[in-house]
Amino acid sequence: MTTLALPRSLAPAAQDALCAHCGAAAPAGSGFCCTGCEAAYALVNRLGLGSYYGRRALDPDRPPPRPDPLAAIDPTAFAEAAGEGQWTLDLAVHGLHCAACVWLIETMLAADPAITRARLNATTARLSLAWTGPREKAAQLAAQVGALGYRVAPIAASDMRADREESRELLHAMVVAGFAAANVMLLSVSVWAGAAGEMGSSTRDLFHWLSAAITLPALLYAGRPFARSAWAALRIGRTNMDVPISIGVALATAVSLFETLNGGAHAYFESATMLVFFLLVGRYLDRRARGQARSAVMHFLSLARSPARRILSDGSSETVAPEALRPGDLVQVASGEKLPADGVLLDGESSIDTAVLTGEALPKAARQGDLLHAGTVNLGAPLRLRVTALGDQTLVGRIATLVSEAEGGRAAYRSIAERVARGYAPTVHALAALSFAGWVLLGGADWRMAMLIAAAVLIITCPCALALAVPASGLVAASRLARGGVLLKSATALERLAEVDTIVFDKTGTLTLGRPRLVRDGGFAEADLAAAAELAAVSRHPLSRALVEATAAASPAEGVAEHAGQGLSLGGTRLGSRLFCGIEDDDGAVGPELWLTRPAHEPVRFRFEDALRPDAVEAVAALRASGYRLVLLSGDRAPSVAAVAGAVGISDWQSALLPAAKAAWIERARAEGRRVLMVGDGLNDAPALAAAHASLAPAHAADATSGAADAVFQGERLGAVPVLLATAKAAGRVARQNLVFALAYNALAVPLAIAGFVTPLIAALAMSSSSLAVVGNALRLNGSGRRA
C-alpha cells in the first residue's frame, strides 16, 4: 500500500495553503500560486465547469503544469482542410493527470458552436479537433486549452497513421482468431464427448468439415502476422519463434484437412486456431504496452515542432510548417519561440536558451553573424535568421544520425527468447521428422498414422507457452512501470536493464531538476521580491521565471525594457546582472544571481541554485546499497560537479566532458566487461545513451535523447531508477522461470507424443494449461509490486 504523501512543496514553513487550481503551495490567504492559475480558475467557473475541481484526482508527486501565457503556440499552419469550410487539427496535450481533465477540455471546447468535433483520447493524450470557420481559429482553440494549464503541440496526423494501422490489423486478426477458436472448440468438444457415446462417424465427419470450413479462412487471415515475420526471418537466413509457430500451425491444419477428406477420427483444427488466438492476444497486449511509451515520446517530438514565420521578398510574412523552409530563406523568430532551422543571426542581439543542446539552464548571448541552432529558444527580442541548414542537416539532425548509428550495435542484442528459439526450432522439427521415420521404419506403422504422430509432436511442441513466457512477464512489468511513470520503449530493455552493474548519471537535469530555483537566504525581504517579480514577469529568462515562480501573484509592470543578456529596467529600477546594476565585483558570487537596484533602496541580491531532484539522495543511496557502481559524468565545470557529487554521495565523478568523451568513457567501460546504464537528458548525452548497454532519460529530455533511450521516466522523482532496475530484475527472474517451465513441459509431453499417446483432446488440454500457467506466473509480478 502506498501512503498518502504530502506535496513536498508544502515543506517551507511560511506557506500553508494550496493553490485552488494547480494544487501547488500558495501563500496563505491568496488561494492561488500565480496569476495564471487565478485566471484559469476563474475561466473554469465562468464556464460552469467548477465541478471539475471536485472530480479530479491530483497526484501530489506530479502536480499539473501551471498556466503559462508565454508558452502559447499558434498551430494554424498544421490545420488541415476537411472540405466545406471544415478544418481538422490534431494536438498533443501535455499535463493531463486524470479523467476529469479529459472531461474539462472536451466540455469547454464543446460549448463553442463552431466546433464539430472535440475528442481527447486519454490513452494517447491526443486531442482531435474539427471546426467550421476560419483556419486561424486554431490559435484561439490552442490558447483556450493552454489557459487551463495544459501544454499543447501540433502533431502531423500522418505521424501515427502507420502505427495505428498496424495495431488495428492485429486487433482484427485477434477477433477473427477468437471467433474461430471458440466455434471450432465447441464442435471439437462435441466430437470428444461423442466419441465415448453414440455419435456416429458421419456426424463426426460433418463436424470435422464444419471445423475445416471455419478454420481455413480464419487462419489465412489471422495467421498473416506470424507468416510474414517467419518469412522475413527465413529470407535472411535466420530463425525466430514465428518459424516453428507457422510451420506447426500450417502442418496441423494440412494433416487435419487430409484426415477430414479421408474420414479419419482425429483432427487438430481446434489446436491450430487456439494457438493462433493465444499468441495474438499476447502480441496485441504487448503492442499496447509499448504503444504508450511510443506516443509519449512522439509528444515530446511534437512539442519541438513549432511553425516558422517566413519573411517574403516584399517584407510581408507567412506562417509555414518547418518542412516548407529552404536554405537561404529569411525567418523571423519571436521571443519565446523555438528556432525552426540552423541559421545565421542577421541583425541585433539576443539571448538564446541552448538547454536542448547542452543541458545548461542559463541562456547564451548571441550577436549578429552568430550561427544559431534549430531547437534552441529565442529568449530575447524578436530576431531574424538566414536559414543555412534544415532537417537532417541541422546540428540536432546530425546528432540524431549519430545516435541511430550507435544504436546499430544494440540492435544486435539477442534477447533470451530469440536465443532459445534459435536452438528450439531445428530441434522440434528434427524430432517430428525422426518420429515419422521411426514409426514407419521401426514401428511398422503405415505412413498415415506416422504422419498423424509427427503432427502431434509438432503441435505439442508448438511453442505456445514458450512464445508467451517472455512477453507475458515483460508486459506485466511494463504496465506496472507505466503506472509509476516509467515508460519502456524497447522490447529488450528489461532484459538489458537486469544485466546492468554500473550506472552513469548526467548532472544537470538528471540528478538536478535542470532549472534554477530562488534560494531564500534571508538576503531580501518579501517586498523586494514582489518588486523584482513585477519586472521579471515580462521576461522569459530562466532566472526571471524562477523569481516569478517564487512569488505569489505577480502582475507584470508596464513599460519594462529588456536588455538582452544584461537585465531589465523600468525607470530608475534595474534588475539584472552585477555589471548591469553597477555593483562592484566582490568575488562572493556562488552560482547564478540577480541584483535589484532601486532609487533610495539598498541593492538586493537574489541567489539561485539548480536544486537536486527531491529524492536524489535517497535514490542514489538505494542504488549504492544494491551494489551498483555509480559514476557522475558532466559537461559542467568542476566546482559545481563536485558540489552535486558530494551532495548525493557519488565519489566517482568527472567534469568538463564533451559529448564524445562521455560516449568514449562508456565504450571503455564496456571493453572492461561492465554493463553500463546511462541516465541523461541533454542532447549532449544522446551519443552516450546510445553507446550504453541500457539507457534512461527523463521525459522532458531533448528529442534525440528520448529517442535514444530505452525508457523514459516522468515526474521529478529519481526514485524511478531503483524501481525500474528492481522491476527489470524481477521480470527477468519470472521470464526465466517461465522458460524453464515451458521447456520442462515439453520434455514431459514430447515423449508421450512420440509414443503416439497424444490425441487432439490431450493436445488441447496440455497447450491451454501450460499457457495459462505461464501467464499466471507473470501476473505474480503485479502482486509483488503492490506489496513493495
Added chain:
Amino acid sequence: MSALVYLIPIALLLGLGGLAACLWAARAGQFDDLDGAASRILFDDPETNRRTRK
C-alpha cells in the same frame, strides 16, 4: 441428431453476428482509447458534448 440440422446453423450465425459486431466496433475506433472509456461514464455528459464526440 436431426436437431443439429438447425441448431448448428443457428450457433454459427450467432457467432458470426458477434464477430461482425466486434469488427465493427474495432473499425469505429471503440478500442482506440480503453483508458478514457473506462472513466468517461463517471461524468455527466452535457448536451453540447454529444455533438462533438465523434
